[in-house]
Amino acid sequence: MPLACKALQKPKAAMAIINSASTKLRWILAPLLVLAMTTTRVHGQPSSTSGFISLDCGKRNNTPYTDSSIRGIQHQSDAGFVEGGLTHQIAAVYMAGAPYESQKTLRSFPNGSRNCYTLPSTPGKKLVRALFTYGDYDGLNRTMDGSPFLFGLHIGANFWEAVNLTNWDPSSTIWKEVLTVAPGDSVSVCLINFGTGTPFVSALELRPLQDSMYPFVNSSVSISYFRRIRFGQATDFITR
Template sequence: MPLACNALQKSKSAMAIISSASTKLTWILAPLLVLATATIRVHGQPPSTSGFISLDCGNRNTTPYTDSSIRGIQHQSDVGFVEGGLTHQIAAVYMAGAPYESQKTLRSFPNGSRNCYTLPSTPGKKLVRALFTYGDYDGLNRTMDGSPFLFGLHIGANFWEAVNLTSWDPSSTIWKEVLTVAPGGSVSVCLINFGTGTPFVSALELRPLQDSMYPFVNSSVSISYFRRIRFGQATDFITRYPLDPYDRFWEGWSFSYNTYPWMTLNTSSPVRRLPGDNTFQVPEGILQQASTLDTNYSFFEINVAVGPNLDAKNLQLLPIFHFAEINISNQNRRFDIYSDNDLLFPDFSPSRFQADSMHENGQFLHNPTATFLLNKTRSSRLPPLINAFEVYSLVRMDNLTTDADDVNYMKEVKKHYNLARINWNGDPCSPREYSWEGLTCDYSKRNQNPRIVAVDLSTSGLKGGLVISFMNMASLENLDLSHNNLTGAIPDYQIKSLKVLDLSYNQLDGPIPDSILQRSQAGLLDLRF
């Protein structure tokens, strides 16, 4: 979502609140609002940041630092997490208005169709966030020159979302966020060049989630942030860590609209979750605030309308409503909840001082207008109330990543021979259109990870001895290392799958190992010298 650091601007989604009165109450939420004043004051020991990764992209200083506007989170340079790219600073005129220190620098990727960051992690659910502040770093005024300026993001091997900076104020900051499952020891975030502007990134952040949270997120389904709102009276435009121990961004609704007929409720009494309910873990400080209407009004509509970044026809949304009755009176409050014109939850009554999180069991909805209605029932004495609201869009994780062993062996080969091919980053085989140059992958086995079956590194300037990693690749059938400067003896490879081994035009010496010679003599291996 975007972050307008100055005036409100049109975002990928706008939000309008409509009541039953004739006046239309409209809120255009500049997606990331002004974060320069978003410091959260919380007393006591902040929650643990174990597993947090916060990269200040383009920062050449490798000494970690703590941003004064984000209490307790340490940032570090992105050096070592990505290959290639150029480092920049935003223009001096935008420095003072940068919401975070990490937005003052960036890394751009003018070369290659895909450039990937590798974030070390543990298996399990993660929140991954990327932030972008153009800041006219190149002096070309690209966001305002009238031409398209957009590029893509991949999470792992799958398309996540587009970053569309066309006609944006250069001082604005956009963020994108995805909740996903890390399959192994790392998560990759890739920037994709569409040919409509140089991809860049200002900051990358990874936050661990409990595996019990967002149960509809799995290895096949990730969800991309569409809107996350806290209602009631908030003191900051963005609420994040340490109030939220998972550092989710909660946008403050009251900063955009908080006049009659709207009313805010708050309480200092505890608002609890049901025992064992760890599904969303909305911070208690957010649930202790709510918004409702004057009793003369009966409904309101939340409109997070689709903007130019998303295809409304194919958009699939997952809304999550968070309620807690914090009105001290014991009057009856009941309402229906609609998605567009479809009734989701009839005759709902929020529990007193207890969190109720309503969603369609992870079911994604076709809601091209992205509107949600809360309507008072006839038996209710009070109008609807809401404490917090999350909306996500579907990210399909259909592209399986390359077999983990094959990936590790190819990384060993890359490191051993110091290969600097532009497209040798990210997943070696997936998605197909971005597979590594010189590799042939087998995608034929349904619901199984692609395997590398051929490696062609002929005429690649390889020097030194033969690396053993090749022969550990259980599916490798064809290996071409011809026309290089390889030296030394041929290792005694126990090659079972290999059918073609081309070592011609190198500087190898010594005898051919019996294991290789016997397979060649038996016609099982085409050995070329």
């Protein structure tokens, strides 16, 4: 079983169902999912990471690397997966506190109302994860200046969720996930400019899922992460 599947089976999660109607998804709150789990930690071996994509957005060095804080997962630059955008580093004052390398850089999209990443894939169920660490990269203190700062996420043509950084700690990371079905050989993740702040993204990840998981997820219905609650005393668990 892919490592991402293990990670998703550990928590008790409340998730929002995306009910696709033509080109726009309607979201409703799903029942709590209580999933049985084991306490065995699974390390990322090459066979368990087959099909994984982990993009460090805004990274200027194209050489893949393995983050020492996330064993077994290879990260790479997002160059070649998106057209346009500007690369940045978070402010120096936040660098030392960033737990992962991918939080130190980002790609912003000041131009255009819609900018899309194309993630190569195979047909079937996938977990798509996007992370956003503002880190005052532009020196404008946008998350704390009192004005709205939000933009949208789409999976293909369908609305996924809004990313709202208004009054958000610049050093903190917003985490978005969706379980969806890839219709073909790629998954499109798009950032939508609402006119209330420049869209950006720090990291994008794709994880293949077994088709037997989440039977209610299909080509018409996807589910979005709402909350993950851990039980027990494990202190080193990493969601991959």
